[in-house]
Each structure stands twice: as C-alpha cells, then as structure tokens.
Amino acid sequence: MPSPAATEIAIVGTGYVADYYGHSLDHHRDGLTLRGAFDLDPARLASFVTAFGGRAYASLDALLDDPAVAIVLNLTDPHAHLEVSRRIIAAGKHLYTEKPLAMTAAQAVELRALAEAAGVRIAAAPCNVLGESAQTLWRAVRQKLVGEIRLIYAELDDGMIHKLPTRDWLSTSGKPWPASGEFEVGCTFEHAGYTVAPLAAMFGPVVRVTAFATLACPDKAMSPPPGGWAPDVSIGCLEFESGVVARVTNSIVAPYDHRLRLIGEQGVLAMAEPWHYDCPVRVRRSANDRVSRYLERRLGWLPTRSVPPVRPVPFQRKRGRPTMDFMRGVRELADALRESRPSRLDADFAVHVTEVTEMLQYPERFPSPAQVQSRFAPIDPMPWAR
Ligand SMILES: NC(=O)c1ccc[n+]([C@@H]2O[C@H](COP(=O)([O-])OP(=O)(O)OC[C@H]3O[C@@H](n4cnc5c(N)ncnc54)[C@H](O)[C@@H]3O)[C@@H](O)[C@H]2O)c1
Incomplete structure (x- = not known):
C-alpha cells in the first residue's frame, strides 16, 4: 500500500x-x-x-x-x-x-x-518560535542589533488565574478552559516551552539549570486533585552552551507580565508577548549618558523603536481566534516529511525542552545546578526570516 x-x-x-x-x-x-x-x-x-x-x-x-x-x-x-x-x-x-x-x-x-x-x-508544540515575532527577534539577535546578548529576562507570570471567572472561559465550540487540569499540571509545564524553546533555538542547548519552585497559593477555590496542585511559581536560571544566561519565571501568582527581554552590550530587545505572532519587537539603547540615565532612573523610561518585522503576519487578529497559528508546527512537520529534512521542532528539541521544563518545575528531582543531558542539532530560522 x-x-x-x-x-x-x-x-x-x-x-x-x-x-x-x-x-x-x-x-x-x-x-x-x-x-x-x-x-x-x-x-x-x-x-x-x-x-x-x-x-x-x-x-x-x-x-x-x-x-x-x-x-x-x-x-x-x-x-x-x-x-x-x-x-x-x-x-x-x-x-x-x-x-x-x-x-x-x-x-x-x-x-x-x-x-x-x-x-x-x-x-x-509550542511552535511560537516559528512565528513572525520570534523570527523577528531572532533575526535582530543574528544581526547583533544590540551587540552580543549577555543576559535574558523571560517572564511568564499570568496573575492569580484561580481568582478569575475561568468557568466563563469557553472555546468557540463551547469547551471550558480546564482550570483544574492546568493547576494540576502546573504553569511551568504549561508555559515554560513558550520561552525555553525560542531561546534554545536562538542560543543553542541549555547546559545547566538552577531553579526554585513552590506552591505559593494552595487555595485555588476548588478541590485539589488527589496528588495536590503542582507548583504555581518557578524561578530559574538557564545557562546556555553559547554562554548566555537567562532568568525565567513562570507563575500564576505574580501579576501578568509576559515580557521577554534580551539584554545586549548596546541595548535591549524586547517583546511583550512571546506567543503572539504579531507582537512588535522593540529595541532601546542602553543608558550610557547622564540624560538617558536620568530618564531611566527617574521616569523608568527610555525611547524605543520597532524592529522591522521579517514579514507581515499572514492572518488578521479576530475576536475568539488564537493569536498564534497553532498549525504552523504541524505544517513544519508535514513540509519536513515532504522535503525529507529534519523538522525544526523535532524529537531531540522536544526532549530538550521537556528536560529543562522538568528541572524548572521540579528542581528537587535534580542536583543543583542540574546538568542538562539532552542536546539538539542547530535549528535554522524560517527561510522567509533569513
Ligand atoms: N487550554 C489552553 O489554553 C491551551 C493552550 C495551548 C496549549 N494547550 C495544551 O493543549 C493540550 C490540551 O489542552 P486543553 O486545554 O485542550 O485540555 P482539555 O481538557 O480541554 O481537552 C483535552 C481533551 O482530551 C480528551 N482526552 C483525554 N484523554 C483522551 C484519550 N485517551 N483519548 C481521546 N481523548 C482524550 C478529553 O476528553 C478532552 O476533551 C494540553 O497539552 C495543553 O497543555 C492548552
């Protein structure tokens, strides 16, 4: 057949x-x-x-x-x-x-x-690394728009979700958002991939993880599962093979903050939402004189500009529709099979993201710092983003 x-x-x-x-x-x-x-x-x-x-x-x-x-x-x-x-x-x-x-x-x-x-x-999944915003950020890194990247702050804090009316969150065909399941799995297992995967694609494998995780809000206003809730806060430090260091947070406790900031020798590349394909990437210079230092210290502000996107997002935002193209990772696999090439989100990469995620959510399972065993071959940017 x-x-x-x-x-x-x-x-x-x-x-x-x-x-x-x-x-x-x-x-x-x-x-x-x-x-x-x-x-x-x-x-x-x-x-x-x-x-x-x-x-x-x-x-x-x-x-x-x-x-x-x-x-x-x-x-x-x-x-x-x-x-x-x-x-x-x-x-x-x-x-x-x-x-x-x-x-x-x-x-x-x-x-x-x-x-x-x-x-x-x-x-x-996740396939946000294949999205226009992540690819724009990645190209800015390759072009050294802010010089060599030295430090990364990646926040995925979602606020106190358990205090929100999650019962009213329905998909377009009427499925409820599975709050209890999400709290049982843990926000780190649910979300860390959205920052770890793009960063690993850009900076190569993570070699060491130092992490802390806890259940800061055990009362979720619903019955816990038999095994209890997973940690709802994790704070980790990732050391990449390339030498870059990232602080990553995942929580459903700290106020909503999804900023991803790549700090280079000459400035900062930032995006507000790592999973929106149409999120602008902004660049600002480092404060390197009295005026800019004053603006940064006193006003908490420095001028920024947009980084030109690698291409327009080929779909419009619509109410009730995802801000990500969830099928892009599936399409990448289908294209890879047709073209007899590795997929950008292949098994080695997925194992790596899973290993780092487990180290972030369950640091007590590993010596500290935890030595990451898995590696993956370098990943190419999308052809339209080179
Ligand atoms: N909810 C979100 O916002 C969201 C966003 C991105 C990714 N995800 C991921 O998507 C996946 C699904 O999440 P969800 O929110 O849709 O969960 P969900 O609980 O709403 O849906 C899961 C579905 O799988 C079905 N199912 C379970 N075991 C099955 C089996 N053995 N055979 C057939 N069907 C089975 C359940 O009946 C249920 O309908 C998870 O991996 C989650 O991390 C969720």
Whole structure:
C-alpha cells in the first residue's frame, strides 16, 4: 500500500485547545487536510467535527487504522499524552503533540526511542518560535542589533488565574478552559516551552539549570486533585552552551507580565508577548549618558523603536481566534516529511525542552545546578526570516 500523503492529519483530544487548531487550519488549506478526530467524550468530538469538519472516528483504534492519516495530533490533556503518544507511534503514524511531550524527561526519551524504532517522526508544540515575532527577534539577535546578548529576562507570570471567572472561559465550540487540569499540571509545564524553546533555538542547548519552585497559593477555590496542585511559581536560571544566561519565571501568582527581554552590550530587545505572532519587537539603547540615565532612573523610561518585522503576519487578529497559528508546527512537520529534512521542532528539541521544563518545575528531582543531558542539532530560522 502506498504511504499516506504527509498532508493528511487527524486529531486526538477535541477539548479547549483543539478549537485553536481548527481555526489555524484556515491558514494551511494548501498543505494540510483534516481527516477527522477522536475524543473519549462523544459530545466534545461531535461539536468539534461540526465546527471544523472531518470524520468523528468511533475510537482511537479506528483513527489509527485509517491508512490515509499520516500525522496524528495529540491534543489530549498532559497526563494522557504519554499513553496516547505511545499508541500513535505504535500505529506507525507521525506524531505532533501539544506540549509537554511528556511529564518527565525520561518519558520523553522513551517516546523518542519508540519513534526511532518505528521509523516515524515526533514534533512538539509550542511552535511560537516559528512565528513572525520570534523570527523577528531572532533575526535582530543574528544581526547583533544590540551587540552580543549577555543576559535574558523571560517572564511568564499570568496573575492569580484561580481568582478569575475561568468557568466563563469557553472555546468557540463551547469547551471550558480546564482550570483544574492546568493547576494540576502546573504553569511551568504549561508555559515554560513558550520561552525555553525560542531561546534554545536562538542560543543553542541549555547546559545547566538552577531553579526554585513552590506552591505559593494552595487555595485555588476548588478541590485539589488527589496528588495536590503542582507548583504555581518557578524561578530559574538557564545557562546556555553559547554562554548566555537567562532568568525565567513562570507563575500564576505574580501579576501578568509576559515580557521577554534580551539584554545586549548596546541595548535591549524586547517583546511583550512571546506567543503572539504579531507582537512588535522593540529595541532601546542602553543608558550610557547622564540624560538617558536620568530618564531611566527617574521616569523608568527610555525611547524605543520597532524592529522591522521579517514579514507581515499572514492572518488578521479576530475576536475568539488564537493569536498564534497553532498549525504552523504541524505544517513544519508535514513540509519536513515532504522535503525529507529534519523538522525544526523535532524529537531531540522536544526532549530538550521537556528536560529543562522538568528541572524548572521540579528542581528537587535534580542536583543543583542540574546538568542538562539532552542536546539538539542547530535549528535554522524560517527561510522567509533569513
Ligand atoms: N487550554 C489552553 O489554553 C491551551 C493552550 C495551548 C496549549 N494547550 C495544551 O493543549 C493540550 C490540551 O489542552 P486543553 O486545554 O485542550 O485540555 P482539555 O481538557 O480541554 O481537552 C483535552 C481533551 O482530551 C480528551 N482526552 C483525554 N484523554 C483522551 C484519550 N485517551 N483519548 C481521546 N481523548 C482524550 C478529553 O476528553 C478532552 O476533551 C494540553 O497539552 C495543553 O497543555 C492548552
């Protein structure tokens, strides 16, 4: 039987985030086709295929038995990732998984080995590194717009989410945002990839992690799961092989602050949201005279200018639609398969991001500083951003 076309995809897990993928499919009609989906919850599955098309498979086996499907997207909740991914790989399908690839580095390594043995590819979200903003930032780094980068501050503080009316947060097809699941998995496992992955792409592998994590707000105004809530704050220091150092925070406690700041010899490159594809990248010079020092100290302000974007974002912001193109990572995998080249978000990279994330969220599992074992081959910027 001929191998299935790389463009045929199917989705396992049609919860909250699946709608983001469904909407993002609009940007890839020329490269990806949705064959169908499966969810343990028939109502969730029905509303998804009604909204976005494709078949409602009767079971995971039925989906995996469809010879036309080349890539299966694992969009289940993180605690289900490992088992579902194992089955996808065992069925000989390429896997694109939402982050985290797995809940431990050891499990991520296991999945990579299984994929190698089965001759299939793994790629993992997040794919914000493939977005226009991250690519603009990366080009500014390569062009040394602020000289050599010496220090990075990467914040992913989301405010006290448990105090917000999260019950009202619904995806466009009506799925509630899974607050309890998110608090159980932990904001670091949920979010660190959005900064660790782009920084690793730009500066190479992380070699050491020094971290602290805690559960600062145990009362989430809902019943905790049997294992308790995961840490809701982590603060880490990453040392990259290239010598750059980054301070990264992840919390659902400190006030909303998603700033990513790359501090160079001559100034600072900054963006306010690492996951918005249309977030402007701004540059400011270092305070290096009396006037600029005064402005910075007294007013907390220095003039900034926009860095020209590598290209316009090829879609418009719309209410209820994601600010990221969630399918871009899937498209990258599909293109890589068609072009017989490695995907930019391949298994080695995903294992690395998972290992660093585990060190940030559960530092007590590792000696301090933790020595990162995983490495990955250098990643190319997108062709349109070179
Ligand atoms: N919620 C967000 O804002 C968001 C954003 C980006 C990425 N993500 C990631 O997306 C993934 C899914 O998150 P979500 O918010 O959509 O969760 P969710 O709980 O809303 O949806 C998960 C779905 O997977 C289904 N499922 C679980 N186990 C299954 C199995 N064995 N077979 C078939 N279906 C199964 C559940 O029934 C549920 O419908 C997670 O990895 C999360 O980290 C979430």
